[in-house]
Amino acid sequence: MPLVTYQGLTFEPYLTREEIARQVERVAAEIKRDCTTDNPLFLCVLNGAFMFAADLFRACDLARAEITFIRFKSYEGTSSTGKVREIMGLHEDISGREVIIIEDIVDTGVTAHQLRKMLLEHNPKSVKMATLLFKPGSLKIGDNPEYVGFEIPSKFIIGYGLDLDGMARNLSDIYVLKKDE
Secondary structure, three states, X not given: XXXXXXXXXXXXXXXOHHXXXXXXXXXXXXXXXXXXXXXXXXXXXXXXXXXXXXXXXXHHOOOOOEEEEEEEEEEEOOEEEEXXXXXXXXXXXXXOOEXXXXXXXXXXXXXXXXXXXXXXXXXXXXXXXXXXXXXXXXXXXXXXXXXXXXXXXXOOEEEOOEOEOOEOOOOOOEEEEOOOO
C-alpha cells in the first residue's frame, strides 16, 4: 500500500481491506450470537459508517433485520469540535426493538453518548453499539461500545468511509497520519 496525500498531509498504510473484512465478520458473528429478536434495527451513523454498515449488515445475514440512517457532525478537519449537530434524524419507531448503532469510529464518545441518550427516550428493547474503530485513550464520556472491530491509538485516520473534510472515504484500506506531520 503506497502513501497517500490529502490537503498537504501524508498518510501511511494502517489497516488493509483484508484485516478489515476479518473483523467485520467477527463483529457480525458476535451480533448474531447476541441478538434476541428476529427484527433488529441497524442504525448507521452517516457519513463515515456507510462502508462498515453495508459490509456488517450483509455479514449479519439476519432475515428480518432492517437498516436506517442518521447523520451527525462533530468533526472539522482532523479534530473533534466537541459539539454534535444533528443533520438527519431518526424517523422509525424503535419502541420494543433491539437497536444496533453502527459507527465508523468512537473517539471522544460525545456523539455516541448523545445518540444513546436520544434513542433510550424512545423505549427500545436495547441499544448496543458496533464500531469499526475505537480509541479508548480518547474516550471522555459514555460507555465503551459493545462491539469493536479494532482498538486503536489516538491518531487521525482516513479511508474505508473515514474522511478528511469529505475526502478519502473511497479508500478501501485505512491510513494513519504520518508521524512527522
